[in-house]
Amino acid sequence: MALADLQPVARNDAGSAAVVGILKQRFGERFQTGQAIRGQHAHSTTYIPSQLPDGVVFPHSTEEVQEIVRVCGEHRVPVIPFGTGTSLEGHVNAPGGGICIDMMQMNKVLAVHAEDLDCTIEPGVTREELNTYLRDTGLFFPIDPGANASLGGMASTRASGTNAVRYGTMRENVLSLTAVMADGRAITTAKRARKSSAGYDLTRLLVGSEGTLGVITGLTLKLYGIPQAISGGVCPFPSVDAACNAVITTIQMGVPVARIELVNALCMRALNGYAKLDYPETPCLFLEFHGTDAGVREQAETFGEIAAEFGGGSFQWTNVAEERTKLWKARHDAYWAGLSLKPGATSCLRMFACRSRDLPNASTRPRKT
Numbered sequence: 001m002a003l004a005d006l007q008p009v010a011r012n013d014a015g016s017a018a019v020v021g022i023l024k025q026r027f028g029e030r031f032q033t034g035q036a037i038r039g040q041h042a043h044s045t046t047y048i049p050s051q052l053p054d055g056v057v058f059p060h061s062t063e064e065v066q067e068i069v070r071v072c073g074e075h076r077v078p079v080i081p082f083g084t085g086t087s088l089e090g091h092v093n094a095p096g097g098g099i100c101i102d103m104m105q106m107n108k109v110l111a112v113h114a115e116d117l118d119c120t121i122e123p124g125v126t127r128e129e130l131n132t133y134l135r136d137t138g139l140f141f142p143i144d145p146g147a148n149a150s151l152g153g154m155a156s157t158r159a160s161g162t163n164a165v166r167y168g169t170m171r172e173n174v175l176s177l178t179a180v181m182a183d184g185r186a187i188t189t190a191k192r193a194r195k196s197s198a199g200y201d202l203t204r205l206l207v208g209s210e211g212t213l214g215v216i217t218g219l220t221l222k223l224y225g226i227p228q229a230i231s232g233g234v235c236p237f238p239s240v241d242a243a244c245n246a247v248i249t250t251i252q253m254g255v256p257v258a259r260i261e262l263v264n265a266l267c268m269r270a271l272n273g274y275a276k277l278d279y280p281e282t283p284c285l286f287l288e289f290h291g292t293d294a295g296v297r298e299q300a301e302t303f304g305e306i307a308a309e310f311g312g313g314s315f316q317w318t319n320v321a322e323e324r325t326k327l328w329k330a331r332h333d334a335y336w337a338g339l340s341l342k343p344g345a346t347s348c349l350r351m352f353a354c355r356s357r358d359l360p361n362a363s364t365r366p367r368k369t
Contacts, residue, residue, distance in 0.1 A: 009096035015075035016054045016097050022071050023057055023099065030058040030105075041082050041100045046090045047346065053080055053094040058105045062178060062186050062217040065101060069215060070184035072099055081211040083153025084126060086145075088335070091157065091210055101215060103152050109133050110218075117223045118175055118192055123152020123216050130221075139223040142167040146332035152216045158208030162328065165251075166258040166290065167224065171207050178218035179206055192220055227290035231300055232259070232324040233317025235287065235307050236280040240264055242310040243283045244360040249306050255299055259288035259328075266341075267334055274337035275330040280313065286331050287317070288324065 023031045032038075038052040054077075059065045072079045078098030085092055094100065107124035114137050121130065128148045131140050143154060145161035153159075155177065160169035167173065176190040189202035206213055237243040243262055250257060262285055263271065269281045285307075289299040296319070304315040318324060330337075339347060 011097050012076055013097075015077045016099075019071055019075050019077045019099060020055050023055060023068065026067065027057055027059075027064075030060075032056045038100070041080075041085065041102065042093055043085060046088070048090050048093065051093040051095045052097075053100040054097045056082075056100045056102055058102050060105055062180065065180045065215050065217050066184045066186055068099065068101055069180050069182065073182060073184060079211075079215065081152075081156065081215045083123065083150030083156075084148065086147035086149045087153065087157060103215075103217075104150065106152075106217065112137060112139075112223075113192070114139060114223075116192065117225075118220055119223055120192075120218065120220045121151060122218060123150060123155075125151050127151060127154065134223065138226055140226050141173070141221055142224055143170055143173055151219055151221065155207050155216055155219055156210055162259040162261055162286075162288075162331065165260055166256060171204055173222045174203055174207050174219055175222055176220040177203055177206050177216055179214035179216050181214045186217070187214075188218075190220075227258075227296075229293045229296040229319060230258075230288065230290050230321075230324065231296045231317050231319040232286070232288040232327055233300070233315055234279055234327065235285045235303070235315040236282045236313040237284065237307070238282065238311045240283045241360040242312065243285050246285065246303075246307050246310045246312060248357070248359065249309070250303055253302070253306070255302055255306075256289075256291065257287060257299065257303070258290040259286065261286040261331055263331070263334070267338065270337035270341050271330050271334060274340050275326075275333060277330055282313075285312075286327060287315075288328075 020033060033055045037056055039050065041056050042050040042052045057068055059068060069079060078096050080092060080094050080098055080100045082092050082100050082102045104124040106122040108122045109125060109130065110120045110122065112119040126148045127141060130151065134140055142163045143159060143161055144163050145154060145159040149159065155170050155174050158170050175192060176188060178186060178188045180186050189206060247260055265282050268279055268284055271277060272279055272281060287303065289296045300317050307315055339345065
């Protein structure tokens with residue numbers, strides 16, 4: 001879609017003015033209308049220009065979110081929930097103005113139930129903050145979209161990331177949600193029990209709804225034990241097809257790979273230049289294995305054999321945490337590395353999903369067009 005195809009959204013200026021007055025009186029300094037802060041809450045890396053809200057409010061509780069939503073609903077003014085603002089696809093834009101609800105001051109870890117492998121948090125807690133908090137429990141939350149995103153935002157956008165091949169996406173790891181609906185009612189979608197035999201699955205209806213169904217104000221998340229051993233590495237391939245076929249075979253053979261990411265030759269060149277690395281500038285797979293010392297070694301050796309069948313080069317893997325961190329930092333910086341190939345250019349992101357058997361063709365088609 002081009003800029004010319006964008007349809008303007010009708011503004012309700014009278015309603016917005018009334019809401020701004022009410023919220024300013026109710027929240028004081030926790031409601032801001034300055035140009036700079038509104039701009040910070042509408043930034044986007046898409047080709048769509050930033051579209052600013054009329055004000056930004058910082059609630060501290062579900063009850064305050066209910067107040068905000070009710071006031072906006074009465075005056076027919078849009079609300080836009082906001083986390084850390086790390087989304088790349090324009091989720092936080094306000095095409096019709098409205099009120100941005102910044103959830104980042106609702107950032108408490110409310111409970112950790114180590115014996116049940118779950119925790120309950122407020123939506124402003126980021127994934128790095130949660131894992132730091134959990135460090136002494138021997139548990140961690142595995143979903144890693146790259147940025148240090150808020151967990152409320154990750155649930156709202158159904159984030160996945162590099163660990164999805166083993167641990168799933170946010171859809172599989174959110175046990176329950178508390179959300180404020182459009183009429184100001186607060187609902188809790190489920191209990192902490194892992195299994196329920198009846199009723200609508202409201203949790204998964206809200207996960208991925210991007211703020212259109214409700215404002216998430218609390219989450220119960222599934223946790224995992226920190227693996228005894230973790231190893232990661234990079235394996236070069238002669239072609240994208242060969243790398244894709246190695247991925248398919250690895251999954252079909254039941255190798256419990258934790259992360260497996262394809263990077264094409266052009267992107268490898270960008271990563272090398274941006275992160276000062278010296279990886280082969282051919283299609284590569286970035287991998288990580290979790291398990292016991294023996295299990296991780298066996299997984300890496302098995303993958304090495306699979307890679308060799310498809311012409312893969314030497315699989316260089318390591319269990320040194322600093323080297324693995326450097327590896328995945330480079331992968332997470334692929335967006336910025338790509339921009340460095342053409343200074344001054346802007347990006348136009350596209351995401352797609354496909355079946356495993358379509359992966360080789362799908363991986364080359366965007367580059368050809």
